[in-house]
Amino acid sequence: MALHDPFDANSSITTCNCGQHATQTQHDIAVGAGDVDALNSRVVQTAVMKALFPHDGERRKFLSAVGASTAWAAISSLVPFGALEAMAQEKGSLEKKDLKVGFIPITCASPLIMADPLGFYKKEGLNVSMVKTAGWALIRDKVLNKEYDASHMLAPMPIAISMGVGSNPSATSVMTIQNINGQAIVMANKHKSNRDPKNWKGFKFAIPFEFSIHNLLLRYYLAEHGINPDTDVQLRVVPPPEMVANLRAGNIDGFLGPDPVNQRAVYDELGFIHILSREIWDGHPCCSFAAPADFIKQNPNSFAALYRAILKAAAMARDPKSRPIMAEVLSPANYLNQPKAVLEQVLTGKFADGLGNVKNVPERVDYDPFPWYSMAYWILTQMKRWGYVKGEVKYKDIAEKVYLLTDAKKYMTEVGMTPPKESMKKFKVMGKEFDPAKADAYVNSFAIKKA
Amino acid sequence: MVSKFTLKAAFISLMLLLVFLGAWQLATQPRESTAVIGGDAEYAALMGKGEQKTGFPTPAMVGKSFVTYLSDPFYDKGPNDKGIGIQIAYSLGRVALGFLLATLIALPVGFVIGMSPLLYRAFDPFIQVLKPISPLAWMPLALYSLKDSDISGIFVIFICSIWPMLLNTAFGVASVRRDWINVARTLEVNPLRKAFLVILPAAAPTILTGMRISMGIAWLVIVAAEMLVGGTGIGYFVWNEWNNLALPNVIFAVVMIGVVGMFLDLFFGWLQKLVTYRE
Structure with missing residues (x-):
């Protein structure tokens, strides 16, 4: 898996997975992106988790407290990950x-x-x-x-x-x-x-x-x-x-x-x-x-x-x-x-x-x-x-x-x-x-x- | 070389601080939390038992908030949560702008009314009425007419810091020793030269005293103004922490306000020394 799991209490989403690269992007280039679809959904999930928990420590605390599966259920009820693309609407150009x-x-x-x-x-x-x-x-x-x-x-x-x-x-x-x-x-x-x-x-x-x-x-x-x-x-x-x-x-x-x-x-x-x-x-x-x-x-x-x-x-x-x-x-x-x-x-x-x-x-x-x-x-x-x-x-x-x-x-x-x-x-x-x-x-x- | 006298004074200052902190610690000694009325464990948990929250904070708690904020003074977690350094910078920026505007108007006008007893008399009633108005009283008017909260804040600083400068400039200019002006007259110095080379240096110490008082007022005003209009600045910081009833952070901010105010005053004190001469 090219991106680490944002629902893993023990991993960090602010640096790279294996710890050998300064950023996740560098890591991805180095290991070569795997399954594109899986990677995409991980990117969405990671973005949402980052938005919810700007501090990595809080995310980990939260995940270890409630367990990854509960967290996943709770957060996917908040954010319909699967429907994110479908939700893109035809919009007129924004005036402001x-x-x-x-x-x-x-x-x-x-x-x-x-x-x-x-x-x-x-x-x-x-x-x-x-x-x-x-x-x-x-x-x-x-x-x-x-x-x-x-x-x-x-x-x-x-x-x-x-x-x-x-x-x-x-x-x-x-x-x-x-x-x-x-x-x-x-x-x-x-x-x-x-x-x-x-x-x-x-x-x-x-x-x-x-x-x-x-x-x-x-x-x-x-x-x-x-x-x-x-x-x-x-x-x-x-x-x-x-x-x-x-x-x-x-x-x-x-x-x-x-x-x-x-x-x-x-x-x-x-x-x-x-x-x-x-x-x-x-x-x-x-x-x-x-x-x-x-x-x-x-x-x-x-x-x-x-x-x-x-x-x-x-x-x-x-x-x-x-x-x-x-x-x-x-x-x-x-x-x-x-x-x-x-x-x-x-x-x-x-x-x-x-x-x-x-x-x-x-x-x-x-x-x-x-x-x-x-x-x-x-x-x-x-x-x-x-x-x-x-x-x-x-x-x-x-x-x-x-x-x-x-x-x-x-x-x-x-x-x-x-x-x-x-x-x-x-x-x-x-x-x-x-x-x-x-x-x-x-x-x-x-x-x-x-x- | 540090004189013995200074050392003694420093020692007494330190003692005073220790006595103050000691008394504070004694007065706020955490008491055993009051018994929960008919409470079971669940109720106690919801009431947040076991957490220090009510009552006046102890020196240690305030110390902790000093460490937290000073160790990371420039963080920026969105528009409503910025580090103390950034907040103070915003406040200083507003003060600087308002004060500068006030200086630009107060010095020339003060000069003119100082040189002309007639104008002095004519302006006097207006100055006397406008001078004692509290900054907060100006706020609604400013908000309503200027239609911008940031500009209103700067306007309030301007309007409150202009008077001491204006009066001191006028007074300083008016009380330049007659001998010097007479000497200038005998030498047929032109008026502009007289103003800049005779009157200005002679009145400079008084003018700077006015500026020093004005700066003190500007710094007082900014905190109040920012509490009202919010957004950024040290005043907003106090308000935001007050909103959370987080007294340690409020005390921290109060001390910071004092420290910054002291440095501003020291700066003007230093300027004053520069322009003072001995006869």
Whole structure:
């Protein structure tokens, strides 16, 4: 075998096999390439393994820990090695190859991050540089300034930006939802015996951003328990990493935050997971992958390529089998910069809740990319309910303009996923049904809202 | 030759450091991990028992991060993870650019308002209002109007480091000894020559003091600015490690910021000595 086996824990893929040549290429020339087909597949496998494990030592550790056959099974479920060539699509020439994509280091961003080490962007001919960003307001500014071509955004942000709420109006579109569920209400340890929200008057909560699903869900949750989020409690915008520090300092009583921050608070023994966000609305959108309308108009082919890469990454991330490997890949400083143990608990759904229980919730976070119009409708109803938008809301116009559902269907089919046929669905939030056809009646049905 | 006095001072410095490290070690002595509430083995494993993670880091832990980062200061593992050397280089580059721009404007303007009491009076209210504004207050405005985070960072350095230089230049120029100017006048020296050969050398020490203060401010500002805009630089490094709550790395970065700041200050101190003369 001319190339060494990348699934062999004892061999190195950074130098040559026999150790007599400086590089593998030299070795290959020296020994003469053997079976061409086998060599080709080895080249593909080695490239993927190198992308997954830039450090040879980590690859070896990983292989000796789980065994080569398990690793092979897990990784081939991530990357369909055999279909790599078949997946090459006919592409129009890309208008822009070097793209800058912003992200916030939270597990919601997993698909768009994973597309980088897995080479999904490269396969589409894109050279994407992923830029870690300090906060949501900065993401908004950098997208508006055209510093980012596309970006990780909270699902309500593109709606707010397009409508000019909290910024100058600038048409921004949601290409895919990044993740559904995957958030939690974390309370400080001192409230362990005070789990009833009715007693939470006067509490201080942190949320990551005004126009976040976190804010809307927390408001909904509190209001359902008779707490008016505008007058009875304080909601503070705090960047996720500082949520944990604020909890430690006792500045806040709890937060509805993104993972891995929730699990980090538990891991650092500062708080406990009161409820997972899926207990409020199972299947709620959290983050999205968004691009300014100008970018889409000016670069239709690059946009399509980016779309395919993101969708493939979402398909990969949905598979429970790929979750432990994702934790491994996302943990280093270049991406999330969080302990692997924390990420693993978030992604696999087997976690310590901070109250002494081990919970097993495989649906804790999921990566369903489909941007349902009904999600946008619900977000708009809540924005209206809490006074972020005033007057009559044109649900249909806004949802159809901002959530690119038609494109999502088209590209999902292109990459071999099966998109749902409908574009709206009814769902329940804390037991109460939301019918997108009766959005205004829904807003009026709440007793607690901003007058 | 090293004088006895210097040696004594060095000895006391060393003692202070040791006392500080000792107190730190005592204060952060790793305690037995708190009992897990009703925990079984599986729960304990998920909570990461047996790993040092919470609490303030010990000197040894910080020492370890010094060794890790300093042994490989120029690595580059993608856009969000670069070695400390590269990060500091980015920060210094921004500071240099912003500072240079500030110098280019502050020195000539300072010169002009220093020579003319009328202009000095006219400019004074603006300078007094703009001077005390915090760099971070400029940031949103800069981001909004300049539409580029990198340029905004440089602008913030510029706007914050310009004032001490401007004021010191004006003050230095204004307080050149009258005798010298009068001598120049009697000799009928032309104005340009007077400015460069009489006033500039006389005001140089004051001007450099201004530059030294400005550089200190620029270095203070860059860390804050980079924490806000992110991307690269030592400020971003602090933010990224803070994101991971990795306090040893944050302390490491804090010390590096201090060391670099000290060298910048020493450099300007040396320049100052060069232009100072004895009467």
